[in-house]
Amino acid sequence: GAVVSQHPSRVICKSGTSVKIECRSLDFQATTMFWYRQFPKQSLMLMATSNEGSKATYEQGVEKDKFLINHASLTLSTLTVTSAHPEDSSFYICSARAVVAVNYGYTFGSGTRLTVV
Amino acid sequence: KQEVTQIPAALSVPEGENLVLNCSFTDSAIYNLQWFRQDPGKGLTSLLLIQSSQREQTSGRLNASLDKSSGRSTLYIAASQPGDSATYLCAVSLLAGNTPLVFGKGTRLSVIA
Numbered sequence: 478g479a480v481v482s483q484h485p486s487r488v489i490c491k492s493g494t495s496v497k498i499e500c501r502s503l504d505f506q507a508t509t510m511f512w513y514r515q516f517p518k519q520s521l522m523l524m525a526t527s528n529e530g531s532k533a534t535y536e537q538g539v540e541k542d543k544f545l546i547n548h549a550s551l552t553l554s555t556l557t558v559t560s561a562h563p564e565d566s567s568f569y570i571c572s573a574r575a576v577v578a579v580n581y582g583y584t585f586g587s588g589t590r591l592t593v594v
Numbered sequence: 595k596q597e598v599t600q601i602p603a604a605l606s607v608p609e610g611e612n613l614v615l616n617c618s619f620t621d622s623a624i625y626n627l628q629w630f631r632q633d634p635g636k637g638l639t640s641l642l643l644i645q646s647s648q649r650e651q652t653s654g655r656l657n658a659s660l661d662k663s664s665g666r667s668t669l670y671i672a673a674s675q676p677g678d679s680a681t682y683l684c685a686v687s688l689l690a691g692n693t694p695l696v697f698g699k700g701t702r703l704s705v706i707a
Binding site: 483508509511519520521523526568570572574582583584585586587588590 | 626628630635637683694697699700
């Protein structure tokens with residue numbers, strides 16, 4: 478089945494540094510990937526839609542200069558949290574859909590727990 | 595704007611009970627609906643996907659139903675086990691193309707041995 482690999486699974490960084498999170502579709506091509514953020518005991522909130530070969534589309538309230546998204550190939554999207562601050566500590570998770578899959582369901586990465594100290 | 599609501603927010607049951615988790619959505623023009631399981635600190639595992647033209651899907655002890663016209667879906671778990679303890683998320687897809695899922699806040703299930 479469609480598999481999305483995301484890493485790192487956990488990262489702790491100092492305030493002011495940048496962190497890159499990778500999301501790869503392992504056995505399918507994904508022209509579009511989605512990045513979500515989840516705070517404790519909350520649901521997933523869409524941050525941005527990553528489009529291969531073009532600029533990402535950000536949801537209202539999400540700073541595009543702070544959360545840099547690059548989707549340079551059909552199997553890889555990256556999210557870089559720039560100048561991270563403690564309030565950026567959260568669970569980040571990516572998603573893609575293999576349009577050639579029989580069920581057209583969405584597949585999610587395993588998530589990245591970011592802690593900014 | 596599509597909104598997805600899940601009831602109850604939390605549920606605790608003894609092992610062996612059958613249970614129902616509820617999901618409702620405000621805009622019935624969905625493409626499909628997907629139920630996920632999320633363990634603490636982990637990613638999402640897809641449980642069942644129901645296309646808008648379908649009424650239900652089954653996988654093992656899980657059965658999901660969809661009433662698109664009334665904007666409701668239920669996830670039925672038979673003979674619950676402690677290993678079923680997790681957060682269950684309902685999400686809808688609005689279009690056939692690459693549009694993001696809209697999630698409910700989830701139901702936190704605890705199955706007590």
